[in-house]
Amino acid sequence: MQKKRMWAALLAATMVMGSLAGCGAKDSEDKSTSGGKTEVGSASESVQEETKELDTIKILGVDRPGTDNAGNTVYLSDWVNGDSKIWQRLTSDLAERGIQLELDLIAEDQYETVIQTQIAAGLDCDMVNIHGVDSKTRMNLIKQGVLIPINEIWDTYSEESTKEFYTTGDGSVLELNTMEDGNIYWLSPITIGDYQGESWGSVKGAMIRKDWLDKLNIEMPETTDELYDALLAFQEQDANGNGAKDELTRASLSSFYNGIAQMFGLGTDLVCFTDYESGVVTSPWYQDGIKDYINFMKKLYDAGLLDTAESGTENKVENRLALICSWWAGTYEEAAVVVPEGQAGANYVGIICDSETGVSPVVSIQDGIQKNSNYEVAFTSQANKEAVGRLLDYLCSEEFSTLTEYGIEGYSYEVVDGVKVKITDSDISEVQLISNLPALWTNNAILPRLEVVDRAQELATVVEAGYSVGYEESGYSDKANVIKDIYENSENYVFTQMTPSASLAVATEDETQRSADLRADLDTYYKELLTKLIMGQSSMDDWDTYIAEMKELGLDELIEISQNRYDRANK
Amino acid sequence: MKNRNQYKSKIKEGNRAVTAILYLLAALMAFITVYPMYYVLILSLSEPQYAATMKVYTIPKGFNLGAYEVLVTDTKMWRAYANTFLYVIANTILMVITSTTVAFGLNYKKLIGRKFLTMFLLIPMYFSGGMIPSFLLIVKLGLYDSPLSQIIPAAFSIWNIILVRSYFRSIPDSLSEAAKIDGAGILQILIKIFVPLGKPIFAVIAVYTIVATWNSWFKAMLYLPHTDWQPLQMHLRRILVETTRTVTQAMDPAAAKEAAARELSNAQLQYAMIIFTTLPVLFAYPFFQRYFVKGMVMGSLKE
Numbered sequence: 001m002q003k004k005r006m007w008a009a010l011l012a013a014t015m016v017m018g019s020l021a022g023c024g025a026k027d028s029e030d031k032s033t034s035g036g037k038t039e040v041g042s043a044s045e046s047v048q049e050e051t052k053e054l055d056t057i058k059i060l061g062v063d064r065p066g067t068d069n070a071g072n073t074v075y076l077s078d079w080v081n082g083d084s085k086i087w088q089r090l091t092s093d094l095a096e097r098g099i100q101l102e103l104d105l106i107a108e109d110q111y112e113t114v115i116q117t118q119i120a121a122g123l124d125c126d127m128v129n130i131h132g133v134d135s136k137t138r139m140n141l142i143k144q145g146v147l148i149p150i151n152e153i154w155d156t157y158s159e160e161s162t163k164e165f166y167t168t169g170d171g172s173v174l175e176l177n178t179m180e181d182g183n184i185y186w187l188s189p190i191t192i193g194d195y196q197g198e199s200w201g202s203v204k205g206a207m208i209r210k211d212w213l214d215k216l217n218i219e220m221p222e223t224t225d226e227l228y229d230a231l232l233a234f235q236e237q238d239a240n241g242n243g244a245k246d247e248l249t250r251a252s253l254s255s256f257y258n259g260i261a262q263m264f265g266l267g268t269d270l271v272c273f274t275d276y277e278s279g280v281v282t283s284p285w286y287q288d289g290i291k292d293y294i295n296f297m298k299k300l301y302d303a304g305l306l307d308t309a310e311s312g313t314e315n316k317v318e319n320r321l322a323l324i325c326s327w328w329a330g331t332y333e334e335a336a337v338v339v340p341e342g343q344a345g346a347n348y349v350g351i352i353c354d355s356e357t358g359v360s361p362v363v364s365i366q367d368g369i370q371k372n373s374n375y376e377v378a379f380t381s382q383a384n385k386e387a388v389g390r391l392l393d394y395l396c397s398e399e400f401s402t403l404t405e406y407g408i409e410g411y412s413y414e415v416v417d418g419v420k421v422k423i424t425d426s427d428i429s430e431v432q433l434i435s436n437l438p439a440l441w442t443n444n445a446i447l448p449r450l451e452v453v454d455r456a457q458e459l460a461t462v463v464e465a466g467y468s469v470g471y472e473e474s475g476y477s478d479k480a481n482v483i484k485d486i487y488e489n490s491e492n493y494v495f496t497q498m499t500p501s502a503s504l505a506v507a508t509e510d511e512t513q514r515s516a517d518l519r520a521d522l523d524t525y526y527k528e529l530l531t532k533l534i535m536g537q538s539s540m541d542d543w544d545t546y547i548a549e550m551k552e553l554g555l556d557e558l559i560e561i562s563q564n565r566y567d568r569a570n571k
Numbered sequence: 572m573k574n575r576n577q578y579k580s581k582i583k584e585g586n587r588a589v590t591a592i593l594y595l596l597a598a599l600m601a602f603i604t605v606y607p608m609y610y611v612l613i614l615s616l617s618e619p620q621y622a623a624t625m626k627v628y629t630i631p632k633g634f635n636l637g638a639y640e641v642l643v644t645d646t647k648m649w650r651a652y653a654n655t656f657l658y659v660i661a662n663t664i665l666m667v668i669t670s671t672t673v674a675f676g677l678n679y680k681k682l683i684g685r686k687f688l689t690m691f692l693l694i695p696m697y698f699s700g701g702m703i704p705s706f707l708l709i710v711k712l713g714l715y716d717s718p719l720s721q722i723i724p725a726a727f728s729i730w731n732i733i734l735v736r737s738y739f740r741s742i743p744d745s746l747s748e749a750a751k752i753d754g755a756g757i758l759q760i761l762i763k764i765f766v767p768l769g770k771p772i773f774a775v776i777a778v779y780t781i782v783a784t785w786n787s788w789f790k791a792m793l794y795l796p797h798t799d800w801q802p803l804q805m806h807l808r809r810i811l812v813e814t815t816r817t818v819t820q821a822m823d824p825a826a827a828k829e830a831a832a833r834e835l836s837n838a839q840l841q842y843a844m845i846i847f848t849t850l851p852v853l854f855a856y857p858f859f860q861r862y863f864v865k866g867m868v869m870g871s872l873k874e
């Protein structure tokens with residue numbers, strides 16, 4: 001009996017222990033496959049024989065998707081595993097520089113989780129997309145020596161032209177990434193806009209339905225009062241012709257970046273705003289046009305002209321949005337609007353109106369040479385610095401920029417009168433894809449983009465977009481002309497930096513922490529306040545109290561932090 | 572007094588008005604439960620532009636099977652489907668085996684250290700290690716990026732062990748004792764007496780495991796960085812949340828149209844995917860329903 005009891009105890013204990021942990025032992029044998037990578041991107045077949053001589057750079061990045069004309073979603077891994085000529089060109093270009101890539105591609109939606117868990121477990125790659133990694137973790141990685149200074153690599157291992165690009169050329173915009181120790185630890189994508197030899201960024205702001213103005217015989221509004229009258233007329237005269245008074249203005253109530261605030265000279269950022277001319281950091285709450293802006297928005301709200309949903313596709317698709325805030329050279333907003341059969345398509349045109357207050361309206365614009373802050377890539381201590389130096393040579397080359405933006409000459413683009421023109425009528429999936437988007441290895445994937453935009457060609461493309469949607473003669477020339485006027489008569493405009501943080505130096509650890517602490521309360525407070533003031537739930541009579549409360553919550557300290565960062569970036 | 576009693580008995584017998592109200596309430600409950608699913612179905616069948624506006628309430632507006640066409644030709648989706656079936660089958664079998672064997676041991680009254688073993692099981696049931704320690708454990712065990720990370724940790728449930736143990740306790744000791752007299756060993760008692768008698772509870776834990784595994788995605792999110800072995804729910808999540816390139820830069824007209832078209836077709840695709848992933852469980856549910864009820868009752872049993 002005793003023997004059986006012992007036997008039963010042993011059985012139960014074995015089951016418990018075995019089920020809890022013992023099962024893992026089996027997998028220790030599989031260690032070689034753990035953390036296995038879905039794909040290894042190496043050199044193309046033509047250069048595979050040479051792979052033994054190539055230095056491998058192991059990259060952890062995003063498996064970027066794109067959609068071809070047939071509606072199929074194509075991933076970077078499909079290019080890498082398939083017979084993509086564009087990918088093969090990239091690998092052969094790199095092979096010429098003695099480099100091959102080994103890729104660990106993670107689905108986009110999962111990347112943030114994977115990067116964070118892999119940092120916790122220890123990164124095992126040479127190059128990493130650090131999108132989604134917060135400032136504090138980045139600083140810890142630097143302190144631990146996991147990330148290495150890129151500036152030291154281009155100083156020591158890259159060609160002279162590369163060094164010049166990053167120190168005195170267009171790439172010097174990356175100096176904004178300089179950390180407290182004077183080093184740069186990550187590369188950002190760079191966009192260089194060029195209009196007839198001058199640097200120009202993209203414009204984003206209020207856009208009005210020009211086709212509705214024309215339909216109702218209304219002149220393009222030049223003042224905010226005229227704008228109000230036009231928006232009211234759209235409703236009263238049923239501009240969309242559906243029998244309902246549902247023509248609306250989409251302008252966020254809780255944000256200053258809605259196009260209308262800029263008509264009153266206000267900055268775009270939620271709390272702090274960098275004065276484009278003087279470099280003085282302030283806040284829209286301290287600017288002259290703030291009260292008039294709120295009163296104007298309240299007027300729109302009271303008249304039932306505001307789209308309080310603020311987002312979503314419904315009102316846009318159903319042809320109800322009279323005014324939106326978007327990219328002025330974009331034509332994708334119109335493409336989503338369903339107009340009655342037989343009518344020409346929607347036509348949103350950029351609009352700037354003077355307010356009655358005498359404050360100049362501002363045009364929200366990116367820098368001509370813009371460091372984009374959508375994602376960054378860094379190199380780790382296990383990387384072969386000499387190979388990274390050669391990779392940097394390639395990343396700042398015209399060859400890389402052209403391949404990324406246009407693909408291969410004769411395959412995905414042609415040169416007509418010295419201008420690169422993408423081939424849009426191809427049957428090949430990757431050619432269709434690159435005619436719409438940049439190559440899949442960029443834009444938050446594995447390599448930083450170097451985009452060179454010919455603004456004149458961009459405007460020509462904007463005009464052309466209108467030909468196929470009912471504007472056979474003029475195309476979208478109204479849309480293009482507004483932008484062209486800004487480029488050519490810039491002295492008539494006042495500008496504001498679209499993304500103030502793009503002009504600021506990297507925050508120190510203390511600044512990061514303090515800003516996060518301050519903004520947690522400030523953001524909630526001012527968004528609620530702004531919304532309530534516009535909706536009439538809070539009174540403008542208590543203005544001084546609101547400002548005092550925001551000061552108490554640290555608005556001035558936040559401005560000071562941003563001013564210090566601005567000064568460091570521009571010293 | 573008499574009248575009141577008569578009135579009471581009338582209600583008990585099934586007054587028509589009360590019956591009608593009860594039917595009405597039941598119909599309302601059914602509507603609240605069924606309509607969201609029906610709503611998703613008609614959205615998935617409507618033309619993309621109507622699906623995007625979500626203003627389809629009774630019957631599909633237009634008829635478009637485009638999203639289903641995309642789904643059935645999506646090899647990644649079928650792979651995810653196969654992965655989920657693999658996890659469901661493996662987890663269910665292993666769950667029944669582990670629950671039965673451990674519960675059988677713990678049910679043995681003269682087991683040495685029985686109380687300690689029970690406590691040893693109960694503590695982690697209430698206090699888990701947390702996400703990061705679990706992640707580090709999985710990495711150290713070599714399960715990271717392996718399909719086994721979806722099977723082994725899910726092959727064992729303390730709750731199910733307790734459920735099975737409670738059921739086994741309801742089996743009279745005299746059966747085991749009679750078997751012993753006939754010369755049966757412990758394994759024979761387990762296999763020839765407890766297993767055949769425990770079929771109802773096995774069905775209950777099997778149903779729980781199937782549903783839990785079918786709906787599981789978070790473990791895959793943490794432990795499977797690559798898509799090869801990810802389950803269907805992870806694929807569904809990807810379709811629901813994945814935003815393709817944010818259109819922030821001016822593009823040529825074709826790109827703009829493509830971006831807008833994707834925005835519209837994605838809306839329809841989401842709904843089609845929800846239907847596609849829910850159908851197997853939806854159809855299986857009526858057959859398993861009674862086991863859910865049984866499971867609840869069994870869980871409430873006290874010694």
